[in-house]
Each structure stands twice: as C-alpha cells, then as structure tokens.
Amino acid sequence: MFRRCVLLILLGIQLVMLAGCxxxxxxxxxxxxxxxxxxxxxxxxxxxxxxxNQEQLIDLAVILPNLAQNATLKFRIEKxxxxxxxxARGQKPYTSTGTYSPGATGIIIVGEDLxxxxxxxxxxxxxxxxLSPSIQNFAISxxxxxxxxxxxxxxxLSMADYLKGILQKSxxxxxxxxxxxxxxxxxxxxxxxxxxxxIKQKNxxxxxxxxxxxxxxxxxxxxxxTETRSLMLLRGIxxxxxxxxxxxxxxxxxxxxxxxxxxxRKVKVERNGDDINFLIIVMLEGNxxxxxxxxxxxxNENLQQMIESQIASDVKKDCYKFISKMQQEYRIDCxxxxxxxxxxxxxxxxxxxxxxxxxxVNIEVEVKMKLKNTGELT
Amino acid sequence: MKxxxxxMISSKQLIFVIIGAQFGLGVFSLPRVVSEYAGKDAWxxxxxxxxxxxxxxxxxxxxxxxxxxQNFIQMTTALFGKYIGSFLIILFIAxxxxxxxxxxxxxxxxxxLYLLPKTPLTVVLLMYIFTIIYIxxxxxxxxxxxxxxxxxxxxxxxxxxxxxxxxxxYTNLLPVGESGLKGIAQGAFTSAYYFAGTEILLVFYTLVNxxxxxxxxxxxxxxxxxxxxxxxxxxxxxxxxxxxxxxxIWPGLxxxxxxxxxxxxxxxxxxxxxxxxxxxxxxxxxxxxxxLSLSQxxxxxxxxxxxxxxxxxxxxxxxxxxxxxxxxxAFKLAEYAGYGFFVMGVGYPLLYHLAAFWRGGVRMYV
Numbered sequence: 124m125f126r127r128c129v130l131l132i133l134l135g136i137q138l139v140m141l142a143g144c145x146x147x148x149x150x151x152x153x154x155x156x157x158x159x160x161x162x163x164x165x166x167x168x169x170x171x172x173x174x175x176n177q178e179q180l181i182d183l184a185v186i187l188p189n190l191a192q193n194a195t196l197k198f199r200i201e202k203x204x205x206x207x208x209x210x211a212r213g214q215k216p217y218t219s220t221g222t223y224s225p226g227a228t229g230i231i232i233v234g235e236d237l238x239x240x241x242x243x244x245x246x247x248x249x250x251x252x253x254l255s256p257s258i259q260n261f262a263i264s265x266x267x268x269x270x271x272x273x274x275x276x277x278x279x280l281s282m283a284d285y286l287k288g289i290l291q292k293s294x295x296x297x298x299x300x301x302x303x304x305x306x307x308x309x310x311x312x313x314x315x316x317x318x319x320x321x322i323k324q325k326n327x328x329x330x331x332x333x334x335x336x337x338x339x340x341x342x343x344x345x346x347x348x349t350e351t352r353s354l355m356l357l358r359g360i361x362x363x364x365x366x367x368x369x370x371x372x373x374x375x376x377x378x379x380x381x382x383x384x385x386x387x388r389k390v391k392v393e394r395n396g397d398d399i400n401f402l403i404i405v406m407l408e409g410n411x412x413x414x415x416x417x418x419x420x421x422x423n424e425n426l427q428q429m430i431e432s433q434i435a436s437d438v439k440k441d442c443y444k445f446i447s448k449m450q451q452e453y454r455i456d457c458x459x460x461x462x463x464x465x466x467x468x469x470x471x472x473x474x475x476x477x478x479x480x481x482x483x484v485n486i487e488v489e490v491k492m493k494l495k496n497t498g499e500l501t
Numbered sequence: 502m503k504x505x506x507x508x509m510i511s512s513k514q515l516i517f518v519i520i521g522a523q524f525g526l527g528v529f530s531l532p533r534v535v536s537e538y539a540g541k542d543a544w545x546x547x548x549x550x551x552x553x554x555x556x557x558x559x560x561x562x563x564x565x566x567x568x569x570x571q572n573f574i575q576m577t578t579a580l581f582g583k584y585i586g587s588f589l590i591i592l593f594i595a596x597x598x599x600x601x602x603x604x605x606x607x608x609x610x611x612x613x614l615y616l617l618p619k620t621p622l623t624v625v626l627l628m629y630i631f632t633i634i635y636i637x638x639x640x641x642x643x644x645x646x647x648x649x650x651x652x653x654x655x656x657x658x659x660x661x662x663x664x665x666x667x668x669x670x671y672t673n674l675l676p677v678g679e680s681g682l683k684g685i686a687q688g689a690f691t692s693a694y695y696f697a698g699t700e701i702l703l704v705f706y707t708l709v710n711x712x713x714x715x716x717x718x719x720x721x722x723x724x725x726x727x728x729x730x731x732x733x734x735x736x737x738x739x740x741x742x743x744x745x746x747x748x749x750i751w752p753g754l755x756x757x758x759x760x761x762x763x764x765x766x767x768x769x770x771x772x773x774x775x776x777x778x779x780x781x782x783x784x785x786x787x788x789x790x791x792x793l794s795l796s797q798x799x800x801x802x803x804x805x806x807x808x809x810x811x812x813x814x815x816x817x818x819x820x821x822x823x824x825x826x827x828x829x830x831a832f833k834l835a836e837y838a839g840y841g842f843f844v845m846g847v848g849y850p851l852l853y854h855l856a857a858f859w860r861g862g863v864r865m866y867v
Contacts, residue, residue, distance in 0.1 A: 466675035
C-alpha cells in the first residue's frame with residue numbers, strides 16, 4: 124500500500140510538471156515567416172543600434188501572413204536591421220507583436236551583394252538553430268532580395284507561395300537547381316562548391332534567370348540559363364527539362380523541335396603522373412514533344428537517330444563552352460568532379476583540390492541521347 | 502531459484518536488455534566522434550570496436566558459469582571478502598549512477614533543444630527519473646518486456662534514418678583505409694565507449710533462466726548494436742561527409758532535418774517522440790542493475806524495499822546530472838566516464854577471474 128502511495132505521488136508530481144506548462148504557446152500569437160530576404164544594409168532603413176552605422180549591417184525582410192479574420196491584407200512584409208541574421212530577427216519585438224518563429228521559413232532569398240561577402244558567418248543562426256529545418260530553399264537575387272518579396276503577385280496568396288512553387292523541387296520541372304540549407308553546407312567540403320538559383324524581378328515579376336556560382340560560401344559568378352543547363356548536366360543534378368534541337372544540312376533547316384529529357388551522369392578519372400583526366404558521360408533520356416517538319420518516322424528510319432545525334436552534339440558543345448568558362452573565369456570546380464579524384468587519391472589531393480586544381484585538369488565530355496518515345500504520331 | 506525483484510528473464514529478453522543498456526542517445530553523436538579520428542573509415546572503427554564488449558561479455562559469462570548460483574554481490578563478497586567486496590560493489594553502483602547521470606543529462610539537453618526549450622532542465626530530468634523509478638519498480642520481467650517492445654519501436658524509428666539517403670554521396674566513404682591503422686584504432690577506442698552497458702550482465706546473469714544461452718544472447722545483442730551503430734555512421738558519412746559531420750553535435754538527429762517527405766514537414770520531432778522512450782532505456786536498465794545491487798548489498802527485502810534503492814539511485818542520478826555546466830561539459834565528462842566502461846566491463850571481470858584463480862586455483866576453471 125505504501126509503495127503504491129509513493130508511486131501515486133511520483134506520478135502526480137510528474138503530471139503537474141507536464142511540459143505544456145512551460146512550452147505552451149498561443150498559435151495566434153506566433154509570427155510564421157513564409158519567406159525571408161537578406162540584404163546588405165541599405166541606408167535609410169531603420170537600424171536600432173546607435174553604433175550600427177559603423178558596422179556591416181544586414182537587412183531582413185519577411186513575409187508574414189495576417190491571421191486576423193478582418194485583416195484587409197492577407198500578408199504583410201516586415202523589415203528589420205541587425206549586425207547578423209539573428210540580431211536582425213532580434214529587433215522584431217520592437218516593431219511586431221507576435222513571437223517570431225524562424226523555423227517556419229521555407230524560402231530564403233539573399234541579395235547578390237550580401238552573397239558576395241560570404242554567407243557562413245552571417246548565416247550562423249540558420250545553421251545553429253535546432254528548430255530551423257535544413258530543407259529551406261535558397262536563391263540569390265540579382266539586385267536586392269527584399270525587392271523580390273515586394274514584387275506584386277496576383278495569382279498567388281503571397282510572393283512566398285509563388286517562390287515556393289518555383290524554387291522547391293525545381294529540378295523536376297526544368298534545368299533549375301534547387302539548393303537547400305543542407306546542400307549549401309555539404310557542398311563546401313573539399314573540392315566542392317555550392318550553386319544556387321538566381322532570380323530577378325523582371326517586368327514586375329520574379330523569374331529564374333540562371334545560377335549563382337559560389338566559391339565555398341562566397342558568390343563569385345553567374346551563369347545564364349543555357350549555361351545553367353550545361354552546369355546541371357555536368358554536375359549530375361538529376362533534372363527534367365525541355366531541350367530544343369535544329370537539324371541543319373548544308374545550311375538548310377531539315378527539322379526542328381524539342382524533347383523533354385531527364386539526365387544522369389557518370390564520371391571516370393585517370394591519372395598520368397601529375398596530369399589528371401576526367402571523362403564525364405552525360406546520359407539524356409526523354410520523349411519527343413514536337414518536330415516541326417512533318418516527316419514521318421515511319422518514312423524516315425534515320426530521323427530518330429538524327430534527332431538524338433543533334434541533341435547530343437548541341438549539348439556537348441554547350442558543355443565544353445561551360446567547362447572552358449569554369450576553368451578560365453570561375454576557376455573553381457562547380458561541376459562537382461574533383462571529389463572523384465579525392466575519392467581515388469585521398470589525402471594526397473584533398474589539400475590541393477581547392478587551389479588551382481580544376482583549371483589544370485583535362486575534362487572530356489561524352490553525351491548520349493536516347494529518345495524513349497516519339498508520341499502518338501507516326 | 503528464488504524470485505528476484507520481479508522474477509527471471511528469458512535469454513531472448515536478455516538480448517533486448519543488453520541492447521537497451523548499450524543503445525541510447527549516444528548513437529546520435531557517434532558519427533561525429535568516431536569520424537574525428539577515423540575519418541572516412543569510421544565505419545571500420547565501429548566494427549572493430551565491438552571486440553571490447555565481446556571480450557567483456559566473454560569474461561562475465563565465464564565468471565557466471567563458474568559461480569552460477571551466486572549473484573553479483575555474493576560473488577564479490579565470496580571472492581574479495583566483506584570489506585573489499587563491499588567497496589567494489591559500491592564503486593560499481595557509483596559508476597552506474599555517475600555514468601547514467603551523464604546519459605540522462607545529455608538526454609534532457611536534447612529534449613530541451615528540440616522539443617521543450619522553455620521547460621526547466623530540472624523538470625525534464627525529474628520526468629525521466631520518475632519514469633526510471635517507476636519502470637524499475639515493476640521488476641526484471643517487466644523491464645525485459647519493455648526493452649523488447651522498445652527494441653521493435655527502435656527498429657521502426659531507425660527506418661526513418663534511411664530517408665535522407667537520397668541526399669547521399671558515396672565518394673564520402675572513399676578511399677577506404679585512408680585514415681591508416683592509427684586513425685582507425687583511435688576511432689575504435691573512442692567508439693568502444695558507446696558499447697558501455699555490457700557490464701549490466703554482471704548483475705543480470707543470475708536473473709537469466711537459461712544460463713547456457715547467455716553467450717549466444719550477448720553476442721546477438723552486440724551484433725545488432727554494432728550493425729545499428731555502423732549503419733548510423735555510414736548514413737552520417739554518406740549524407741554529411743567527414744567535413745560536415747565535424748560541425749554538428751548530433752548528426753543522427755540532423756539527418757532527419759535533411760529528409761524531405763510529403764505531409765510530414767519536421768520528421769525529427771516525430772522521431773524524437775519515439776525516442777523519448779527508446780533513448781531512456783540505458784538509464785532504466787543500468788539504474789535497475791545498480792538499485793538491485795544496492796538492495797542485495799544492504800540485504801533488504803527485494804520484494805518490499807527495492808523501491809527505496811531505486812529512489813536512492815534515481816536521486817543520485819538526478820543530482821549528478823545537474824552538475825555539468827552545459828552539454829559540452831557533459832560530453833567532456835562522458836568521455837572520461839567512457840573509461841569507466843573499460844574498468845567495469847573488462848577490468849572488473851578480469852579482477853574477479855584473478856581473485857577466483859587466487860582463491861580456488863585451477864580447479865575453479867574446470
């Protein structure tokens with residue numbers, strides 16, 4: 124009986140101490156940021172610290188939904204400024220009533236000026252916060268990030284919804300890289316460098332314009348849309364997108380059209396003393412969407428092969444162009460092949476692989492295209 | 502045989518008790534800790550580290566076979582006499598209390614960090630301690646069943662860890678053997694701490710109804726734990742790489758933040774809810790072993806008064822768990838406590854064998 128009493132008391136105390144007593148939060152009082160933009164401080168924006176103007180400051184803009192039933196606007200954009208991301212968040216209580224919950228942010232836009240300064244130190248709060256997910260999608264904006272959030276959207280609840288649709292799993296809809304916080308972190312290992320989608324406010328609308336190239340955590344260059352496709356194929360990011368083709372013979376256009384293709388890659392690496400040779404095999408597989416000149420496949424048995432060869436040849440040419448730009452302009456491995464050399468020759472290369480390595484290797488590309496089907500028409 | 506604090510356990514239940522004693526929250530930090538020394542070869546280090554608990558198991562099993570009707574307390578007193586024997590038992594109990602206080606502290610820190618940030622540490626700790634006392638009060642058989650149930654829950658929850666494999670990069674594991682013998686050996690030595698819990702057999706041996714199956718059960722348990730540890734390290738390496746692992750305190754948990762699955766946005770929270778029970782098992786099992794030893798040392802009625810020993814052990818764990826300043830201090834202390842496993846898991850059985858040899862001569866080894 125006594126034992127039961129002791130247990131009853133213990134369980135009673137446990138019941139009183141239930142976690143809700145301390146961690147209870149009224150959901151109506153929480154601010155869930157749907158998207159956030161980080162930029163270098165723009166003079167004129169409110170900075171709360173007196174000494175703030177003497178330091179490099181960060182502007183934070185967030186889209187917050189208005190949960191009140193009678194609110195006229197469905198969302199609002201709040202801006203604060205701080206020394207770091209966490210500090211900028213920390214200024215919210217002065218201007219906002221709700222409890223800020225950064226873990227809810229699904230999309231993060233970074234202004235290109237800020238991206239050029241290096242993001243690891245600035246983004247400590249994102250990496251460190253246990254309640255932040257690692258699957259937040261990143262993008263770099265050409266111009267200021269807050270400008271993207273402020274762009275008008277008519278068909279979506281807010282810009283956050285539009286950006287979510289365009290950036291999350293974007294590689295399934297086109298040759299657009301989708302970069303999460305996790306990707307950004309692990310792509311900074313030896314021989315690796317991150318990439319992020321580049322967006323721009325164009326004709327009062329935000330759209331993807333290419334890819335931001337990073338050297339570890341610092342943005343160093345941009346790739347346009349054609350280069351982005353080559354970059355993704357060479358990097359081996361599995362994607363599905365539309366590839367156009369034009370078949371010419373002696374200056375005359377024989378046919379043109381497009382295919383929806385998915386990609387895979389294989390990398391082989393060999394070494395002759397100090398010379399390292401890479402062979403990247405890009406494998407494309409897809410369906411014919413259209414070809415303009417109504418020649419029938421049943422009439423021309425070579426047509427399918429001609430389309431496949433043309434696409435393979437076009438893609439190969441673009442890939443070489445991009446490799447040349449990478450080796451001469453970016454001078455970093457943004458196609459993620461150095462890791463194969465490190466995997467093979469280990470520590471011998473690990474320390475050198477981030478310094479003048481990719482510029483001095485030989486990279487060959489082989490492209491294979493296979494049309495899986497040509498549709499319902501003969 | 503006399504019913505001991507909730508009856509006997511089967512050899513099958515022993516498997517789950519040993520797994521329960523070894524497999525706690527530590528597995529979440531294992532990939533970082535081992536890869537710090539063994540780099541890409543961390544998984545090899547983990548496999549090699551299983552040698553230490555196997556040695557411990559072998560020594561304890563042989564000891565039990567030689568004195569099958571004597572429990573840990575009777576065995577110790579018979580071999581070392583009343584005073585030295587009592588000292589050794591108290592040292593064992595103190596080791597369990599100290600070691601498990603760190604386990605509970607780290608456990609509470611994880612709970613606070615991910616689930617209950619505003620709940621005071623003392624409250625989180627007390628909730629665990631009460632649970633430990635309550636389960637312990639139900640006896641060895643219930644303990645065995647709970648361990649079995651939680652093991653299946655653990656396997657189920659472990660499946661979640663396969664989800665981030667979509668983000669893996671196999672080159673993170675290559676080239677094999679790059680860390681060299683020294684690196685792998687250092688990694689294996691560190692990884693061996695994570696097998697702490699094998700020494701629970703010193704107390705549980707007499708509670709097993711089929712003694713001839715103890716070795717097989719122990720090997721099965723160590724095999725399962727090694728496989729799960731190894732899987733965790735490999736997944737961690739594949740997803741984060743050695744470079745990424747070093748930046749994260751609990752890579753095992755962060756792994757779940759990487760996975761993207763429809764509907765469930767925050768997988769780590771669901772996983773942690775399951776682990777609130779699963780991860781507490783080392784303390785439940787070891788706490789039970791310590792309290793049973795205390796009851797037997799004090800020769801109190803195990804049926805009636807075992808709860809008091811449990812409360813004493815629980816209070817000890819609670820007070821010591823409050824001592825480290827923060828989680829990093831707890832990690833540092835846990836490193837030292839890891840040496841305790843070598844002392845209790847290997848040193849103690851060896852010492853007992855030597856004492857037996859000294860007292861009984863070669864005859865006792867037949």
